[in-house]
Amino acid sequence: MTNIGEEGRDRIVRPEFSEDIYAEDDSVRSDFLAMVGAAIADRDIIYLRQHVARLHPSELADVLEAIQPDQRLALVSLLGSDFDLSALTEVDEAIRLDIVEHLPNEQIAAAIGEMDSDDAVYILEDLDQQDQEEILAKLPFTERVRLRRSLDYPESTAGRRMQTEFVAVPPFWTVGQTIDYMREDEDLPESFTQIFVIDPTFRLLGTVDLDRILRTKRSTKIDAIMRDTNHPIPAEMDQEEAAQLFEQYDLLSAAVVDENGRLVGVLTIDDVVDVIQEEAEEDLMRLGGVGDEELSDSVAEASRSRVPWLLINSMTACISASVIGLFDATIQQIVALAVLMPIVAGMGGNAGSQTMTVTVRALATRSLDIHNSPRIIRREAGVGLLNGVFFGLLIGTIAALWFQDAHLGGILATAMLINMMAAALAGILIPLLLDRFGADPAVSSAVFVTAVTDITGFFTFLGIATWWFHIT
Amino acid sequence: MTNIGEEGRDRIVRPEFSEDIYAEDDSVRSDFLAMVGAAIADRDIIYLRQHVARLHPSELADVLEAIQPDQRLALVSLLGSDFDLSALTEVDEAIRLDIVEHLPNEQIAAAIGEMDSDDAVYILEDLDQQDQEEILAKLPFTERVRLRRSLDYPESTAGRRMQTEFVAVPPFWTVGQTIDYMREDEDLPESFTQIFVIDPTFRLLGTVDLDRILRTKRSTKIDAIMRDTNHPIPAEMDQEEAAQLFEQYDLLSAAVVDENGRLVGVLTIDDVVDVIQEEAEEDLMRLGGVGDEELSDSVAEASRSRVPWLLINSMTACISASVIGLFDATIQQIVALAVLMPIVAGMGGNAGSQTMTVTVRALATRSLDIHNSPRIIRREAGVGLLNGVFFGLLIGTIAALWFQDAHLGGILATAMLINMMAAALAGILIPLLLDRFGADPAVSSAVFVTAVTDITGFFTFLGIATWWFHIT
Missing domain, CATH: 1.10.357.20 (SLC41 divalent cation transporters, integral membrane domain)
Structure with a gap:
């Protein structure tokens, strides 16, 4: 669910191989968990910041799943703002809800402001109406509008899963102008592989992959290298159907458009991989006569x-x-x-x-x-x-x-x-x-x-x- | 399995929506199949070139699976060199073997020369030793060496699934030099999302995502923006393990290295999605007491x-x-x-x-x-x-x-x-x-x-x- 952002990227660089937190069988190493447990018991914030907060969100998620419920809450409160909430997109729903319910809404709002919108929605959608409103109220206007729009789309649709941060340029720009714009704009998505071409009313005209931009001379116009369509996905489309388009056409990302063909977001392959996994899991579980059970269920x-x-x-x-x-x-x-x-x-x-x-x-x-x-x-x-x-x-x-x-x-x-x-x-x-x-x-x-x-x-x-x- | 290359990209642009070859239930439209069948019977090469050869490889694959076995062979021979062999990476193994056995080795060699190496290997690996050798012998030296190297790695390893085309630059180059190199080099992979940084002996030093390059000033040195590691994958690693790294760290592509840490290829998310699908399918089939059965089996x-x-x-x-x-x-x-x-x-x-x-x-x-x-x-x-x-x-x-x-x-x-x-x-x-x-x-x-x-x-x-x- 998480995009590896700048931050995440630097954090997962671990020079010493001995620091790998996983054992042979891919479970989190017991000695590492013991150390973390001891540090939580001792309220050793410095150790936890150094060794736990620097983990990749998905590694942090594995640690959260491996420790005891009371340790979880203690760890999150000890780390405070150093706790990367995007780890919650990778844990069982029950664990996510448990942690989020114990976090102050201020901290959630602050963390959500930093996240890509798809991760933010993933955490917000499980909260009750009141908490959702409180958190949204603390966010800047544009952010709030974007998240509300995603949350307004029904669950399991492309609109709910999309990321609302994207790069869009007009067709008459040159490759040079586009590159200069990306060099200067501070507000780009954390990572992206294609840019979109739109008209003044935000209607989607086409897409350009980044490698295409890099291969093309600065003087070339964008509309000369853009592709007419890259299977724009209606925001109302079921996520499963969208995933099938990704599979069929080997897409890395695809534009999400509203009923008027206006660009509202982008769906990325990492979210689609999760959808594919979920669908396969669903079939297996249903054939075995089990519902939407999670391992953390009582x-x-x-x-x-x-x-x-x-x-x-x-x-x-x-x-x-x-x-x-x-x-x-x-x-x-x-x-x-x-x-x-x-x-x-x-x-x-x-x-x-x-x-x-x-x-x-x-x-x-x-x-x-x-x-x-x-x-x-x-x-x-x-x-x-x-x-x-x-x-x-x-x-x-x-x-x-x-x-x-x-x-x-x-x-x-x-x-x-x-x-x-x-x-x-x-x-x-x-x-x-x-x-x-x-x-x-x-x-x-x-x-x-x-x-x-x-x-x-x-x-x-x-x-x-x-x-x-x-x-x- | 296929990367959407330049060619593929232009081909899938279909201005009229009425030309969609899929019916409501996602099967290929019967009227389209009827037209194709009639064209095959009439040996109407012009129609087939216009309406079948221009399909996206995965659409062509669906058509191949939907028509009768004898129609398949007739279609492939009628299209000749207009038949895009990469469609074969998307059909059932039995159909792939049937078609490949009926194609002259010259035609296969010519088509394989045009493909990304991962697709080429996918088609070559199922052939018997003698056909493989004959086809490889018809390829240029570098191509042959690359494909042999992939084929030498055991089945289901990262080395077998990787693509041997990639962009690699030395760490002392600037962003500007790198962009200029990509604008001039004719021999780039069909599509890519990151470039690799290597020393003179091809040892992997780091990676840079394309969006990072586009955001950075021309004068910046590559080693200032490269990341230390992006989970380099040993070529001998099982593809399932590699897929788990992709899922855990939300990777789009990852470097594949040999036992000396030298860059030999790149594994991309589209191949990994196939692996994830296969693994999920395997579990389901095995739980149901069925082996590696395919729908085309007798x-x-x-x-x-x-x-x-x-x-x-x-x-x-x-x-x-x-x-x-x-x-x-x-x-x-x-x-x-x-x-x-x-x-x-x-x-x-x-x-x-x-x-x-x-x-x-x-x-x-x-x-x-x-x-x-x-x-x-x-x-x-x-x-x-x-x-x-x-x-x-x-x-x-x-x-x-x-x-x-x-x-x-x-x-x-x-x-x-x-x-x-x-x-x-x-x-x-x-x-x-x-x-x-x-x-x-x-x-x-x-x-x-x-x-x-x-x-x-x-x-x-x-x-x-x-x-x-x-x-x-």
Whole structure:
């Protein structure tokens, strides 16, 4: 989330390699944490300024996450204005809120005045209305207006994530004028890789990458080297969609424009990398049946976030159980069926979740669409058939030998084949249908796929057995 | 993978919005594909040059993936040297290999000479030794040496992914000299955001971001504005580790150095974004029990890649079945046990996979380490207890009413509580242990967790029932 500004850059220069705060396994070194803990206990402000305040914000964030909650607050209050608030953009939400709530609004306002607007918004957006207003009121007018504008855009939009500091020049300037302007202006963003070309009403005309400026003679006009568009991103665009544009066109930064095509900010790749990470994490967590959980959540919070999925699953499990209940007379006669039936359901469940994983991922990366879905559906059906035959024969043979009953083995093999075909089709069709109807396939596919494979597994195995043993 | 070069930049400028090749759902528009298909059938080279060759490489890649295999080869051969090979860095491996195998080596060599070295390596690395050598032999000496050096580094290292084109200047140059050099040199990389400072033996002294150069007076010496280090990346470093440095320090590019600290290349954020995507995808796929599958894989390939996990699962399923077999006498007496036992095992499996998902993700993002794992283990045990009590009571009550048997409900509730505690502990301890012993927790956690919850579920439920009903 943080741009490495001038300051950050100088601070991360550590001449001695022995000063690396990370151990082999990438966790913060225990001896370093012990020293920090001791310094906090001793209120040794000088040590903390020298060894903690000089860390890169993301390193400071790792330290904050590794120490105890009470140490966190003590450290922040000991460092006072030497504490770099941008570290908070890199910690768990719960930790961020805890620290921010304990900081005086004056200190937050002062720190926010120094930050790039995207980091400032990241910290402000989690605060309650009243604190937000108090802090904004302490900022200079332009700063306040800029931050308000970002905060006015809905969460997860490009407008909320953008940085409002940028360099914009008119098209009739020369490269020389532009370079001179950048040499003199004190108020440039902390770091940037392209400049924007605008008309007097701030409408975006084009962009120029810095390397282009450096390769071009001073006398050349900007409009001769600018590009017509660099995928301007509407401020209302969802951040996920914006991230896809970055990925597709390998962008480093992109202009954010309002509904009238006026330049309002710039979205940078570092924020986009965070979005990409979040999206990937979301898919994984949802497939695993976990909500927006964070590692810092309490037992009660984590427990609550997992109940919904378990609840739905317990309902489908009861349905599967009632399917078994239909065949209780058969089971009483042949107990081996009760022993073997979880294998049929379980293997189907695994095969279904394999197909579902492939499908959900392909949908998320937009590599599965109407052009290739017929082919992929056929492929999955083929895989289900092939693996169904293979595992049906394998497990069927094992069962036949185990219970010395070839009939039982044949029934098991048939049921497994049918269930693995059902699993393959459920694994691809359920996510596809959910996606078509605008639902997130990662959220609910697993429940439905498991329900299908359990019910089909129990019903085919017990049903075929009932039919076979009753008629012979 | 591709840098948007001068050429690419001009090509993606599309004045008319109606020319967007994407439909609402981000798939390539069917009418566009139909037109392309017709043009291929008619061998209408002029149309294809105008409408397909001018696409951005990543758009061209999407078109290639959307059309039929035979159309692909026809399109590539019709376009000839107008076909931008860098599009191949954005398609599925199988499609890339298919096209490259059908292209004459002369054409590949000519195209590779034009590309940035990272893209060139991406295409070369998949070819067999003989084709690689033939193509390299057709390249100019310096180019050949550079590409060989990249190819010599092992797959998935920074050295393999780096770009060997960069701008490097001596520390005693002024900003003015540096700008003049960039204005005159024809051989600059297609795009770049920082320049490197080196001594006469190519040892890396520091880096300067382009915005820094543009803000600084011409007379200033480079060594006055360079930064000491920007996390130089050893060429042998794994790309995943390098990606983590990029994420932690919000880098746009980083110097790659050999074992003597000599600058050999530069790693850029666009390649790193691909690595981040791949790593996230890998975790998701592995948790779902799927290997390095691609959407373009055939039925046989996909089927084979899924067999190993299913095989292990069928073994653990047989073990679970034999646990049930221990209690066949009990089941024969009380068939309700067979009806209810999948609920106990299933709910445990789901709870375990929730915990496992959280753990695997936290390990992958390095947010779970020795400092907080004791707390997270306690938390998960707490979640298991809480949800175990809740769902034990819920399902126990349902079972008691269903079978009109309070004893059965009590036994089910107890077994569920125990199994959900076991699930929580297995869900966190198994991935932690696998990680500690250097195994990838995403690969095999699911098998072990399911085995634990199945076996514990069946054993406790049937075991308690056997004990209870035999003594009363």
